[in-house]
Amino acid sequence: MKHLKRRDFIKAAALAGAGAVVSKGFAKIPLENIGSPNSKPVVIASANGLKAVEKAMEMIKSGADALDAVIAGVNINENDPNDNSVGYGGLPNEEGVVELDAAVMHGPSYRAGAVAALRNIKNPSKVARLVMERTDHVLIVGEGALKFAKAHGFKEENLLTDEAREEWLKWKENLSKEDDWLPPHNIDDDDIGEIIRNYYRYYGTIHCSALDLNGNLSAVTTTSGLSYKIPGRVGDSPIIGAGLYVDNEVGAAGSTGRGEANLLNCSSVMIVEWMRQGKSPEEACLLACKRVNERCRERRLKDEKGRFKHNVKFYAINKKGEFGCASLWSGGRYGKIQFALHDGNEAKILDGVSLFKA
Ligand code: ASP
Numbered sequence: 001m002k003h004l005k006r007r008d009f010i011k012a013a014a015l016a017g018a019g020a021v022v023s024k025g026f027a028k029i030p031l032e033n034i035g036s037p038n039s040k041p042v043v044i045a046s047a048n049g050l051k052a053v054e055k056a057m058e059m060i061k062s063g064a065d066a067l068d069a070v071i072a073g074v075n076i077n078e079n080d081p082n083d084n085s086v087g088y089g090g091l092p093n094e095e096g097v098v099e100l101d102a103a104v105m106h107g108p109s110y111r112a113g114a115v116a117a118l119r120n121i122k123n124p125s126k127v128a129r130l131v132m133e134r135t136d137h138v139l140i141v142g143e144g145a146l147k148f149a150k151a152h153g154f155k156e157e158n159l160l161t162d163e164a165r166e167e168w169l170k171w172k173e174n175l176s177k178e179d180d181w182l183p184p185h186n187i188d189d190d191d192i193g194e195i196i197r198n199y200y201r202y203y204g205t206i207h208c209s210a211l212d213l214n215g216n217l218s219a220v221t222t223t224s225g226l227s228y229k230i231p232g233r234v235g236d237s238p239i240i241g242a243g244l245y246v247d248n249e250v251g252a253a254g255s256t257g258r259g260e261a262n263l264l265n266c267s268s269v270m271i272v273e274w275m276r277q278g279k280s281p282e283e284a285c286l287l288a289c290k291r292v293n294e295r296c297r298e299r300r301l302k303d304e305k306g307r308f309k310h311n312v313k314f315y316a317i318n319k320k321g322e323f324g325c326a327s328l329w330s331g332g333r334y335g336k337i338q339f340a341l342h343d344g345n346e347a348k349i350l351d352g353v354s355l356f357k358a
Pocket residue numbers: 085202203204205223224225226234235236237255256257258259260
């Protein structure tokens with residue numbers, strides 16, 4: 001039998017002390033991955049997550065694991081018919097069908113689960129968690145994800161609200177250049193069908209990361225993705241390393257905005273790596289924005305000054321409870337760059353920083 005080293009013994013003792021607050025699902029957390037007990041908790045989310053951070057912090061304060069807390073937080077948005085970027089009430093694909101993407105990552109066990117292009121199930125974040133806990137896989141998509149959810153007792157329901165259907169109908173009736181199909185072109189073309197669509201097309205998602213009382217980190221990202229997308233399109237949200245990433249020794253990060261740009265850069269895992277190298281959460285998020293901008297070679301996606309013209313936002317917290325948010329753009333049509341935060345005292349909306357100002 002392996003002998004416990006002194007360091008492991010101290011951690012084991014800490015775990016025993018914290019035993020009562022570790023949720024059932026995570027009872028087998030490897031000892032070496034346990035955080036420092038009694039750390040100062042923090043919850044960050046995209047700006048639509050004020051209620052989510054409130055809920056998550058309330059649970060964390062009563063001893064919940066960060067993953068339980070962030071999932072319960074984003075379930076509020078998933079269930080809200082008025083949030084048309086997530087879950088029930090989300091804007092549909094180009095055929096008028098709502099397709100949801102979500103992923104969860106649990107720091108202390110270094111496990112993750114995700115679903116993509118999931119139809120008819122309101123809480124994809126809960127299904128993502130079950131993928132993590134009850135399968136040997138990380139990502140299940142489409143029909144398979146729906147069957148898996150139903151096998152676990154999730155009820156199918158129509159997620160398209162009248163409001164979302166009417167928005168979709170407006171888009172369909174005025175379709176013209178505002179879809180995602182491109183004619184043959186090369187990367188220097190800037191006049192293919194005046195593809196300005198993503199200025200006006202609707203992105204929306206909730207990301208939420210937390211540091212709990214045991215010093216453990218977890219994250220979730222859940223979305224209905226890009227509105228009016230090609231059926232089956234998967235964005236960054238359910239992709240581990242892109243839409244979110246957690247390293248329990250370092251920090252957690254996540255994203256909202258133009259998923260295609262983030263998929264090409266795996267920004268969340270990069271943000272965590274930059275934090276590991278000593279960057280603050282805000283600096284790391286800004287570095288991710290710079291990389292998205294610098295890596296883009298497609299003329300149609302750049303403005304007249306050669307800047308990437310779509311927006312991506314990043315959110316990060318580190319192991320010390322520091323936080324940050326940055327986006328490529330703020331101002332003008334991009335609006336204010338904000339995020340939701342609970343620092344243990346109060347839930348608030350704060351301003352993030354941006355690479356460019358419109
Ligand atoms: N990132 C999401 C996606 O591309 C959308 C969003 O965050 O608004 O699917």
